[in-house]
Amino acid sequence: MNEYDSGGFRSGFAALVGRPNVGKSTLLNRILGQKIAITSPKPQTTRNRILGIHHMPQAQILFLDTPGVHRSFGNKLNRYMVEQALSALDEVDVVLLLVEADRPAELEPQIRRSLETAKKPVLLVLNKIDRVAPPELLLLIDDWQKLYSFAEIVPVSALTGENVDRLVSVVTGYLPEGPPLYPEDMVTDLPERFLVAEMVREQVLKKLQQEIPYGVAVRVESFEEEPDRDLVVIHAVIHVERDSHKRIVVGKGGAMIREIGRNARRDIERLLGTRVFLQLFVRVDRNWTQSDRLLREFGYE
Incomplete structure (x- = not known):
C-alpha cells in the first residue's frame, strides 16, 4: 500500500x-x-x-x-x-x-x-x-x-x-483526503507565454502606474527556443487604448520601452532559467476593454 x-x-x-x-x-x-x-x-x-x-x-x-x-x-x-x-x-x-x-x-x-x-x-x-x-x-x-x-x-x-x-x-486541515492532482515539478498549469506576458505587463504597471490608465494588455506573438545558443527569443506586443498612451509607453527616444524590456527580461530569465532576447512593440487598439473579440484574443473570456 x-x-x-x-x-x-x-x-x-x-x-x-x-x-x-x-x-x-x-x-x-x-x-x-x-x-x-x-x-x-x-x-x-x-x-x-x-x-x-x-x-x-x-x-x-x-x-x-x-x-x-x-x-x-x-x-x-x-x-x-x-x-x-x-x-x-x-x-x-x-x-x-x-x-x-x-x-x-x-x-x-x-x-x-x-x-x-x-x-x-x-x-x-x-x-x-x-x-x-x-x-x-x-x-x-x-x-x-x-x-x-x-x-x-x-x-x-x-x-x-x-x-x-x-x-x-x-x-x-480543510482539504479532503486524496492523491496529489499534479506532478511534483509543477508549480502552475499556466503556459510560459502567459507568464511572460504578465511579467511584461507588471513592468508597465510599475513604471507607469500614474501615467497610464487601466487599459493595458500584453500578448506574446512569438516564443522561439534556441537550445544550441541557450536562448529564448520572444516578441511581445503591448496593447493600449489611445495614441497618447503609446507615446508614454515608448517614451522619449524609446527610453521607457527599453527600460520596461530590461526589467521584464530579468524576471523572464529567472522564470525560464535561460538567456532571453525580448523585443517589445506597442499597438493602439481603441477601447479594447469593451471589445468582445479583443478580450477573447487577449485571453479574457
Missing part, C-alpha cells in the same frame, strides 16, 4: 479572494517560494485566475489567486474579472478571504452573498499585520468575528512571511 492509499495524504483547492490590493498575489508567491503572480501598487493588477501548486510531504494545495472583487461600472473587462473571482468559490474546498489588518472591518455585500451562496468553509486571512500593533490587531479580530461566521481567523504578513506557515497548515 502506498502513502496515498493509506489515507494520510490530502489534496484540494483553496481560493484566494478579496478586494484589490489586499496582497493575494504576494501571499501566493510567498507560499510557493517563487513568483508566478505579478504584483504592483496599481489596483486590479490580477485579471485571470492563477493556479499555484504547493507541494508538501503529506498534502498538495492548489491555490487559486483571483482578481480583486470591485464594482465593475459596466466595463466588460471589469465584469470578466469579478466573474472570475466569484465563480471560483464554487470550485474549491476552502475559501481564504484576504483583508488588510490596517483597515476597519467591513464585508462588502457582494462578497458576503457569494460566500453564503458557496457554502464553503471561509478562513479570514488578516494580511499586512506588520503594519499594526498587537492590541489593535486583537480589536480588529473581534470586529471581524461579529461580521461573519468564519471557520478560523489567521493573521499573516505576506510581505515578511510571518505566520504564513501556520496559514498553510490550517488550510491543509
